[in-house]
Amino acid sequence: MSRFTCKDPVVLDLWHAIASADEAVDGAISTTVLLEDPVAFTRSETGDPVVWTYPARTEPELPADPADHLPVLERYGYVWTSFGTPPPDLFPIPEYGEKDRRNIHAATFGVNVSAPRAIENFLDMGHFPYVHTDILGAEPHTEVREYEVEISEERDEIVATNCKFFQPMAAAASSGGTDVDYIYRVPHPYCSVLYKSSPLDESRFDVIAVFVQPVDQEHVRAHMMLTLLDETSEDTAIRLFQQTIFGQDKPILENQYPKRLPLDPRAETPIRADKSAIAYRRWLTKKGITYGVIPAAA
């Protein structure tokens, strides 16, 4: 039996983002909660993040024996760890390494919702005009046009392509309304990466990723990362633009009921905007995920 509170073997073996990389500093110990267990992290003298679990209601101390450290990765500006045997590396986001891009940690927000609900909302374009009025959508442009969803077998991820939406203010650098092209990837049960046409270069995409850290089955920390083609806007403006958007989603997410995502096919409502949501739910079912969901009755 695993020593962790969470008993979902699939979720235990995943990499989970736990903090932005700049929160891990040499000489200071920070704490967070992952899958209901307290986790501490710091940065070693050699510059690598170190992560370990510690008993609740005690002062965490760095365990001397490296065998007591958890697996760790530093990727995309965040510290990642795992409670099980994670894959050798994370899913790729090649754009992150492109020289002419700005990589920005927009924020980490606590949200009172399950991780799968947070991801599903991220995939849904239908809410743009109502929740992000005059920014990511506006009436009467409420139609979600036909798009394609596939599960890439080779990469084991969901990809939704050819999504188009009219947006009054697609990004901090936008100067007016346009039809924006979207691609959504779900390369990890609790992470999504979205590509939207850049307001500055039609042929390339801005990338917005959300890495959801499950604090417990109904609370998350949502880490938001941007990699943009924007040479002019200040970091603060970009950051706060993204926070404005997320701040609008937050009450919607927190009012979802039930908080865990129901995987029973009968809970699906087959409207077009839900195509990616249905694929996501089926993918989670196939993986056998039980944490943060209401599994379909066998």
Place this chain on the structure above:
Amino acid sequence: MIRLYDYELSGNCYKLRLLMSFLGVEYESELVDFYPGNRHKSEAFRKINPLGQLPVIDDDGLVLRDAQAILVYLASKYDGSGKWYPRDNPDLLGQVSQWLAFADAITATASAARLHDALFYTHIDVGACRAGAHRLFRILDEHLFFAEEAGQDWICPGDHPTIADIACFPYIILSEEGGISRMDYPAIRRWCDRFKRIPGFTVMSGVFPAGPAADEDSKLAS
């Protein structure tokens, strides 16, 4: 032009955006990276406000901090009608001031709980903050109930809202983000709905406009 040191997700900054929108006063926002940048605690910002807090305004060289103080200033200076801050009515002024202080207590409780849940202000005793907010909401709910019985729509008597309503509104409407339900405060919910229908009302992230569908009471009832 008035410069507002501003952060979108701050309810205290929102108070000033609301009043300036009601009055049609132009201003420019100087965005402060409150989170995660913590720029309001930077040395540069402490020269503007030694308390290291938002909001602050700079009106042609006059630098003021504290949302309630700034509401008093802006209404006194820019509201020709004198309705938002009734300078010539001592009884009313006393009541407005009383509820401005009450609004700061809402900040200390309901806003603190929200910072705890959303932005990880983990040093906050969130249970005490929630309990404190519920005590205040109970008091305001009763007050508004009796005001309604007397034919009054707003926190202070009269046929027009005052800056007391503006000061109380943001952290009440955002209370759910701190785990504080308004389910048990029907008079507060009706007042929120009236507030959203004041001409010039604007939203912030996390606050939705009034509308047939977004009506507070019908939303909670459905």
